[in-house]
Structures are given as structure tokens and as C-alpha cells.
Amino acid sequence: MRKMIVIAVREYSAAVKTKAFIISLLAVPIISGGMIGVQFFLKDKVDTKERRFAVLDYSGTIYDAVEEALRQRNATDIFEGEGEARKQTKPRFSVVRIDPATVDAERATYELSERVRDDDFMAFVIIGADVLSPGEDGQGGGVVRYHSNSPTYEDIQQWLRTPIGDRVRQLRLAAADLDPKIVEAATRRVPVQNLGLVALDEEGRITKAEKTNRIANRLVPFALMMLMVMVIMVGAQPLMLSVLEEKTQRIAEVLLGSVPPFQLMLGKLVGMVGVSLTLTTVYLVAAYIGIHQAGFGEFFPTSLVWWFVLFQALAVLMFGSLFAAVGAAVSDQKEAQNLLMPVMVLIMLPMAVWINVVNEPNSTMALTLSLFPPATPMLMMIRQAVPPGIPVWQPLLGAGLMLLTTVVFVFAAGRVFRLGILMQGKGASFGTLLRWVWRG
Amino acid sequence: MHTVEIEHVSKTFGTHVAVNDLCLSVPQGSTYGFIGPNGSGKTTTLRMIMRIYHPDAGSGAIRVLGETGASAANDRVGYLPEERGLYKKMKVRDVLRFYAELKGRRDHKQAVAAWLERFELSAWANKKVETLSKGMAQKVQFISAVIAEPDLVILDEPFTGLDPVNADVLREAVLEQRRRGATVIFSTHDMAVAEKMCDYVFMIYKGKKVLDGTLDSIKDQYKQDIIRVQVDGNGFDPHALPGVEQVNDFGRMQELRVGSKADTQEVLKALMGQGRVRHFEITRPSLHDIFIRIARPSAEATPDA
Incomplete structure (x- = not known):
């Protein structure tokens, strides 16, 4: 036992001193912090240069409405803040009226295109004379054509929809002799609110249902899954490399003169659990502080932290034992990558199905997948993180199955480890590994 | 123990x-x-x-x-x-x-x-x-x-x-x-x-x-004594000495390998009859000699050993 701890302590201190660990410790906070910082910085740096476009209105009925909407937009919509903090955050739009009488209908599109190329304005809109015609059975009807040389800049096109659409609707209603107010009221859509369930509070009153947050409901499970995968990878890779080093540098011969191979492997696994818990602690604390600072404290999955730690410790032991066995069975990193392929597939599997699990966390498929032990730490976590959660027997059963699997994996890996760690020369094939596991 | x-x-x-x-x-x-x-x-x-x-x-x-x-x-x-x-x-x-x-x-x-x-x-x-x-x-x-x-x-x-x-x-x-x-x-x-x-x-x-x-x-066990001798005199004939199996002649000095049962004292006595003995040294094989004697002949025959 004492020797196992000596091994674990060395393993831990060797792993946390590697560059890879420090990089992975800092990478996520730096990258996410950096992205937030860049966005914050760019927020004030939006391009507020005036955008000009031209309108050629053959119908003669739409242009005035566009110009009026534009005036309003330039007066209010492009500013944010009040008083002294008020500043322009969006570009002004300006419009050039093209009189249909001044252009040759045949060549109008070409000539306007040329003016866009000459930077006279950045886009032009052609409103046909038949814009008010609704067509028949949804076919035909008036079309408004928007031409520009910058297809990814959609702000003008999207903005135009409202004033043109409103004006066309108004004119059509008037032509049909209908009151726009009545029509608007009659055709207004009914909103469907997304709410959680209600419960009784201490005084027996029915609580107010909480509005659910679509983004948070997906982001939290996703973040938990990614953290789990990352923690496994960050812990397992150095574990495999250190086993490989001990094997190729013949350190194993000296170590095995002091500790039995199974204890040696267990010690290394315990060290790896320590490494991954360190990483988790740093990340969860950082996330807790970050989320609270940002004012979204309610979304931090506090109640899941202990489940996360439990699943993670089991996952690290389960996958770590496979990584240790692979490290002992091969003779260089290249061979290791080949043997690790199936293990990696197991670890990555949840990423392929997570969205289905989030959308229907209580489906039979989601339950079955989350009880498949290699996927349990990620998928059970996801199902628990989606409100309202799942019955507690499910994560308990998942943890129990994982524990069994972990014991089997550690036992099998122990056999491979014992035989492989002293074997020199070419690495063992998959078949050889199975034989080692079987015969011991 | x-x-x-x-x-x-x-x-x-x-x-x-x-x-x-x-x-x-x-x-x-x-x-x-x-x-x-x-x-x-x-x-x-x-x-x-x-x-x-x-x-x-x-x-x-x-x-x-x-x-x-x-x-x-x-x-x-x-x-x-x-x-x-x-x-x-x-x-x-x-x-x-x-x-x-x-x-x-x-x-x-x-x-x-x-x-x-x-x-x-x-x-x-x-x-x-x-x-x-x-x-x-x-x-x-x-x-x-x-x-x-x-x-x-x-x-x-x-x-x-x-x-x-x-x-x-x-x-x-x-x-x-x-x-x-x-x-x-x-x-x-x-x-x-x-x-x-x-x-x-x-x-x-x-x-x-x-x-x-x-x-x-x-x-x-590997006693096969080697006697190094220097003898003045025309009657010197190392091959005629009792128990000598092999002679390495270096010119001024001869190395005599005697059988394990040979009595080195008899060899000396016979030598003194052949001439004036200036040098008589009984050497024993070093570990190195023994190692070489065991390992050399077949080590060359089987390079993969």
C-alpha cells in the first residue's frame, strides 16, 4: 500500500510538471477568455461607415415607405445606450432613388451593376411594377430583386424585408378594402412559451414555472461531456507515455524489483486520478466563478459536481487501465496509436450521439446508451444535466456497471501490463493481448 | 548458508x-x-x-x-x-x-x-x-x-x-x-x-x-603449468624434457607446456643437465587464459551464440 502511494505520488508530480498538462490546464481558460476579450474589444470597433444602396421602383408605390423607414432607423436604431454613453454601433444606411424614367429598362440592371463596381453604392434593389400582385396559388407574383457584389453582407437585404413587406401588405389590404388593424389582429401568431414544471412551495402554494433557457439547457450538458472527455485524455496520454518510458528505458526492471506489477499499475492509475481531479477542480472552480460573474449562476450544475467527480474517477480508472496496458504492450508510440484506436472510438462515441440524448434524455435509446459503461460517464452526465434530470437509480446503476467494468478492465490490463512491461522488441498484436488476458 | x-x-x-x-x-x-x-x-x-x-x-x-x-x-x-x-x-x-x-x-x-x-x-x-x-x-x-x-x-x-x-x-x-x-x-x-x-x-x-x-x-582445475625457461648451452633440447607436451620458442626464451601430471622438479633437473639454467619460472594460467581457452574454438564457429 505504501509503495503504491510512492508510485502514485511520483506519477502525479511527473505528470503535472509536463508541458502538456500545464498547456491543457491553461488552454481552455485562455482560449475562451481570449475569445470573450476579442468580442468585447470588437464590440466598440464595428464598422460604422455609411452603406449606400439604390432603389429602382417601377411600381412607384414602395420607395417612399423605404425612405421613411430609413430615416427612422438612422435616427434611433443604429445607436445604443443613453445620454453620454449613447454611441453609434451600426452603420447608417442611405438610399439613392433611381427614377425609372431616366433609365433604359433593357440596360438598367447592367448600368446599375456597373455603378456598384464603380463604388457609387454597394447594392441596388429593383422593385417590379407587378410587386403588388400576389400571384395565383402561391405561384408567380411580384418579386423584389436585390443585387450586390458582397453576397456575405446581408444586413441591407434583411433590413429591407420589413419596410417593403409592410408597405406591400398595407397596399394589398387597401386594394381588397380590408382594415389593416383587423387583419393584423386576426392573423397574429400565438406564442408557445417554453417552461419547466411547477411544484408546491413550503406553504402549499403552486410555484411559478421557470422559463427554460434553450441555450443553457444544451450548453451545460455539452460542456460537462467535453470536460469529461478532455480530463480522460489529459490524464491517460501521459500515463501511457510513462509506462512506455519505464518499459523502453528498463526502469520497469528496477521498479518490479521493489513492487509487484499489479501494485505498480494501480499506483500509476491512482496518480492519474489525482492528475485528472486536479484538472477538474481547476476547471469547475473557474467555471463557477466565471458563470457567477456573468450573472448566470443559476445554470451552474452544482448538484451534479459530486456525480461528475465519481464518474470521472471511475472513467479515469477504466480508460487509464487500457492506456497503461497499451503502453506496456507496445515498443513505441506509433504502435501505441494503432492499438489505441478502438479505445479512442469508445471515448469519442458519446460525441456522435449527444445531441439525440439531449433532445430526448428519457428515451429508451438514451437510457440504453448511457448504461453502456464506456459511454456512461459522458451520456449519464448529459441526461442528468438536462432539466428536470433523471431518476437517481439510473446514475447509480450506471456507476455500478462502470465499477464492474472498471474492475474487469483493471484486472485484464494488469495481466497485459505484467507480461508486456518486461517484453522487449516488437510490440504485441491484438490477438497476443487477448491471449495474455485469457491465460494470464 | x-x-x-x-x-x-x-x-x-x-x-x-x-x-x-x-x-x-x-x-x-x-x-x-x-x-x-x-x-x-x-x-x-x-x-x-x-x-x-x-x-x-x-x-x-x-x-x-x-x-x-x-x-x-x-x-x-x-x-x-x-x-x-x-x-x-x-x-x-x-x-x-x-x-x-x-x-x-x-x-x-x-x-x-x-x-x-x-x-x-x-x-x-x-x-x-x-x-x-x-x-x-x-x-x-x-x-x-x-x-x-x-x-x-x-x-x-x-x-x-x-x-x-x-x-x-x-x-x-x-x-x-x-x-x-x-x-x-x-x-x-x-x-x-x-x-x-x-x-x-x-x-x-x-x-x-x-x-x-x-x-x-x-x-x-585448469592447471596445465607453463614453464618459461632460458638456458645457455648447446645441448638444450626442450622436446627431450620429461612431461613436456608443447614448446613455444620465442628465441631467447622458451615456453614449455607440461602435462598436468608432470613434475616440474624433474623438468628442472633434466634442464640442468642440458645446460646452464638462467631463468626458470612456473606460471599458472590467468582467468583470461582459461576464458579464452573455453570460449575461443566454438565462439568462432557459431557467431549467433
Whole structure:
């Protein structure tokens, strides 16, 4: 036992001193912090240069409405803040009226295109004379054509929809002799609110249902899954490399003169659990502080932290034992990558199905997948993180199955480890590994 | 009382018989030298004593310090492997403390410092192992083998790669282990070292034991005395001397190889009758001579051995 701890302590201190660990410790906070910082910085740096476009209105009925909407937009919509903090955050739009009488209908599109190329304005809109015609059975009807040389800049096109659409609707209603107010009221859509369930509070009153947050409901499970995968990878890779080093540098011969191979492997696994818990602690604390600072404290999955730690410790032991066995069975990193392929597939599997699990966390498929032990730490976590959660027997059963699997994996890996760690020369094939596991 | 007892042990790798029906007893407190050409089975034997390798099923047992366990883990045995076994990225002091703790020794602080001082490695204590020269790494490896004061010290080629000064330092350290009461087993290619240091010499050749015993007993066994003579006089005819089997004539000096039953006194008497004896020297074969005599003829015949 004492020797196992000596091994674990060395393993831990060797792993946390590697560059890879420090990089992975800092990478996520730096990258996410950096992205937030860049966005914050760019927020004030939006391009507020005036955008000009031209309108050629053959119908003669739409242009005035566009110009009026534009005036309003330039007066209010492009500013944010009040008083002294008020500043322009969006570009002004300006419009050039093209009189249909001044252009040759045949060549109008070409000539306007040329003016866009000459930077006279950045886009032009052609409103046909038949814009008010609704067509028949949804076919035909008036079309408004928007031409520009910058297809990814959609702000003008999207903005135009409202004033043109409103004006066309108004004119059509008037032509049909209908009151726009009545029509608007009659055709207004009914909103469907997304709410959680209600419960009784201490005084027996029915609580107010909480509005659910679509983004948070997906982001939290996703973040938990990614953290789990990352923690496994960050812990397992150095574990495999250190086993490989001990094997190729013949350190194993000296170590095995002091500790039995199974204890040696267990010690290394315990060290790896320590490494991954360190990483988790740093990340969860950082996330807790970050989320609270940002004012979204309610979304931090506090109640899941202990489940996360439990699943993670089991996952690290389960996958770590496979990584240790692979490290002992091969003779260089290249061979290791080949043997690790199936293990990696197991670890990555949840990423392929997570969205289905989030959308229907209580489906039979989601339950079955989350009880498949290699996927349990990620998928059970996801199902628990989606409100309202799942019955507690499910994560308990998942943890129990994982524990069994972990014991089997550690036992099998122990056999491979014992035989492989002293074997020199070419690495063992998959078949050889199975034989080692079987015969011991 | 024997520290190591090997009884009819064989070890086969695939079809290659690395060790064939080996018997060996290492007395407690002795220094035992393992010699033999490359690939003859020295390291395999040492690893079997370490229990890193296990003898073939059905072959005999190996008793180490009175036990016949299967586990290599034994705090009373210290081991220096043939190839380096140190973590490259660890500091010298840390790696030694780690090995000491692994052997169950907790009060290692002083001992580590003392050993580093003794091997003039104190300045390297906080350097990483990968920065050490080969000789320095070898000394660190030796310290790790003896830091826990084991009863049995197994050293696989401890003097390889050391300059003469460091070889002397290490030799003194090995002898000190024996004075401390430990049994020391080491393998070496250097016959002079084996001859000077070992109480017992064991030679393995092609997996079989060919020599085993004290140096004196081995030399007695291979006693085939060589007499170097210088004789003035015209009547000198070495071939006519009693018991002489072979003559190497160097001109001014002749080397006479006499049969093991021949009486050297008779040879001298006969020589004195042939002329004036200026030089008469009875030499015994060195370990080197014996090694060469055993290993040479067939070592050339089977390069893969």
C-alpha cells in the first residue's frame, strides 16, 4: 500500500510538471477568455461607415415607405445606450432613388451593376411594377430583386424585408378594402412559451414555472461531456507515455524489483486520478466563478459536481487501465496509436450521439446508451444535466456497471501490463493481448 | 548458508535455450563474479535470480535469501540492470529518494546526500538525469541499487562504460557492500576485475555452466603449468624434457607446456643437465587464459551464440 502511494505520488508530480498538462490546464481558460476579450474589444470597433444602396421602383408605390423607414432607423436604431454613453454601433444606411424614367429598362440592371463596381453604392434593389400582385396559388407574383457584389453582407437585404413587406401588405389590404388593424389582429401568431414544471412551495402554494433557457439547457450538458472527455485524455496520454518510458528505458526492471506489477499499475492509475481531479477542480472552480460573474449562476450544475467527480474517477480508472496496458504492450508510440484506436472510438462515441440524448434524455435509446459503461460517464452526465434530470437509480446503476467494468478492465490490463512491461522488441498484436488476458 | 541457490534451472526463449540445466550456490557474504562471452546467458541468469524472468516450467527452483517466491519485489535485493533504468526527466536527488522509498527506506535523506558526495555528484543533485554523462548515470544507478542497504546486491555489468578513475571509485563501493555483509553478484567482461575482486567465479558459456568455484580451485582445475625457461648451452633440447607436451620458442626464451601430471622438479633437473639454467619460472594460467581457452574454438564457429 505504501509503495503504491510512492508510485502514485511520483506519477502525479511527473505528470503535472509536463508541458502538456500545464498547456491543457491553461488552454481552455485562455482560449475562451481570449475569445470573450476579442468580442468585447470588437464590440466598440464595428464598422460604422455609411452603406449606400439604390432603389429602382417601377411600381412607384414602395420607395417612399423605404425612405421613411430609413430615416427612422438612422435616427434611433443604429445607436445604443443613453445620454453620454449613447454611441453609434451600426452603420447608417442611405438610399439613392433611381427614377425609372431616366433609365433604359433593357440596360438598367447592367448600368446599375456597373455603378456598384464603380463604388457609387454597394447594392441596388429593383422593385417590379407587378410587386403588388400576389400571384395565383402561391405561384408567380411580384418579386423584389436585390443585387450586390458582397453576397456575405446581408444586413441591407434583411433590413429591407420589413419596410417593403409592410408597405406591400398595407397596399394589398387597401386594394381588397380590408382594415389593416383587423387583419393584423386576426392573423397574429400565438406564442408557445417554453417552461419547466411547477411544484408546491413550503406553504402549499403552486410555484411559478421557470422559463427554460434553450441555450443553457444544451450548453451545460455539452460542456460537462467535453470536460469529461478532455480530463480522460489529459490524464491517460501521459500515463501511457510513462509506462512506455519505464518499459523502453528498463526502469520497469528496477521498479518490479521493489513492487509487484499489479501494485505498480494501480499506483500509476491512482496518480492519474489525482492528475485528472486536479484538472477538474481547476476547471469547475473557474467555471463557477466565471458563470457567477456573468450573472448566470443559476445554470451552474452544482448538484451534479459530486456525480461528475465519481464518474470521472471511475472513467479515469477504466480508460487509464487500457492506456497503461497499451503502453506496456507496445515498443513505441506509433504502435501505441494503432492499438489505441478502438479505445479512442469508445471515448469519442458519446460525441456522435449527444445531441439525440439531449433532445430526448428519457428515451429508451438514451437510457440504453448511457448504461453502456464506456459511454456512461459522458451520456449519464448529459441526461442528468438536462432539466428536470433523471431518476437517481439510473446514475447509480450506471456507476455500478462502470465499477464492474472498471474492475474487469483493471484486472485484464494488469495481466497485459505484467507480461508486456518486461517484453522487449516488437510490440504485441491484438490477438497476443487477448491471449495474455485469457491465460494470464 | 547460501544467499542464492539455483537447482537444475533452464530458460528457453522460443527455440533458443538461454540457460541449460544450471546449478549454482552463492554463499552468504561472498562476492560472486559471472563471466562469459556476450549472449552466453549471464543476464538471463541474473534476471532469473531477480525473478524478472521465471525458469521454464518443469525445471528446478531458485531460492533467494531462503525464499522461492514468484514476485520480483524484494526489499532485501538491490539491482543494477545492464541498461540504464532511470527516469530521464527526474532530478538526480528525486530519483534516488524515489528508489529508496520504493525499497521501504524512509530515512534516506542523509544516505542520498552521502552517496552523492562520495561519487562527486553533489553538484548534479538538482540536475535532470538526462543531463548526466553515461558514467555519471551509471554511478547514480549504482546508488539506487544499494541505497536501501540490501542483503543481496545484483549488478549487471557495473563497470562498463566507466573511466579508470570512476571504475576504481565504484570498485571500492562494491567491496564496501561486501564488508557491510551483503552478498554481491556481478557480471563482467573484465577478467582482471573478476580475478581481483571475486571470491568465486562462475562462467557460463552457451547457456551451460563451464566454471564455478573459488579462483584457486578453478586454476587448479585448469592447471596445465607453463614453464618459461632460458638456458645457455648447446645441448638444450626442450622436446627431450620429461612431461613436456608443447614448446613455444620465442628465441631467447622458451615456453614449455607440461602435462598436468608432470613434475616440474624433474623438468628442472633434466634442464640442468642440458645446460646452464638462467631463468626458470612456473606460471599458472590467468582467468583470461582459461576464458579464452573455453570460449575461443566454438565462439568462432557459431557467431549467433
